[in-house]
Amino acid sequence: DTEVTQTPKHLVMGMTNKKSLKCEQHMGHRAMYWYKQKAKKPPELMFVYSYEKLSINESVPSRFSPECPNSSLLNLHLHALQPEDSALYLCASSPWESGRGETQYFGPGTRLLVL
Amino acid sequence: GQQVMQIPQYQHVQEGEDFTTYCNSSTTLSNIQWYKQRPGGHPVFLIQLVKSGEVKKQKRLTFQFGEAKKNSSLHITATQTTDVGTYFCAGQTLSGTYKYIFGTGTRLKVLA
Numbered sequence: 001d002t003e004v005t006q007t008p009k010h011l012v013m014g015m016t017n018k019k020s021l022k023c024e025q026h027m028g029h030r031a032m033y034w035y036k037q038k039a040k041k042p043p044e045l046m047f048v049y050s051y052e053k054l055s056i057n058e059s060v061p062s063r064f065s066p067e068c069p070n071s072s073l074l075n076l077h078l079h080a081l082q083p084e085d086s087a088l089y090l091c092a093s094s095p096w097e098s099g100r101g102e103t104q105y106f107g108p109g110t111r112l113l114v115l
Numbered sequence: 116g117q118q119v120m121q122i123p124q125y126q127h128v129q130e131g132e133d134f135t136t137y138c139n140s141s142t143t144l145s146n147i148q149w150y151k152q153r154p155g156g157h158p159v160f161l162i163q164l165v166k167s168g169e170v171k172k173q174k175r176l177t178f179q180f181g182e183a184k185k186n187s188s189l190h191i192t193a194t195q196t197t198d199v200g201t202y203f204c205a206g207q208t209l210s211g212t213y214k215y216i217f218g219t220g221t222r223l224k225v226l227a
Contacts, residue, residue: 041220042219043158044217102159103160104160105160106150107157108157
């Protein structure tokens with residue numbers, strides 16, 4: 001199984017809502033990532049978890065809160081978002097054998113619209 | 116800051132023509148990956164290059180990693196309509212803290 005799954009596929013939320021994005025992989029990978037991608041732009045790294053611990057936070061605003069309940073699951077909790085946070089949110093995973101710069105396997109993403 | 120630029124930004128080709136995208140990093144990379152993202156899709160891994168000067172082929176695709184490990188190229192021979200999408204390079208910087216950076220991307224359109 002070389003798939004990374006993400007739910008929901010689409011999400012519309014108001015600025016006062018609280019919602020969560022979910023990601024799951026069953027490849028035995030020990031690193032999981034959250035990316036944000038705006039239209040016609042490359043993915044921007046937000047967070048990296050390795051061995052279920054947050055190893056990188058790319059100065060992401062606190063209205064985005066990641067969580068890694070176990071090695072297969074990754075959540076992104078959203079609260080008080082702004083319209084400019086509307087984007088495609090991509091989850092990825094990698095084996096973390098070499099620790100860094102590995103090939104990443106991406107999920108299909110969640111298209112988020114903040115009204 | 117550290118940047119990975121790709122040129123061209125856009126390319127329209129007639130089906131059957133060749134296509135090349137170039138990836139240039141401001142800093143040395145430990146390795147480089149290439150991804151393809153179809154319109155409305157997500158990045159899909161194509162290949163990884165690790166060694167200086169490495170060349171790899173996948174059917175009609177040829178990938179090259181520069182000698183200085185600061186640039187790379189992807190060449191597609193005889194494009195097909197299925198090649199449509201955005202091609203991203205991505206790499207791990209060698210200096211300082213972990214920095215995995217995506218290139219700016221090249222969007223390819225193939226006209227039938």
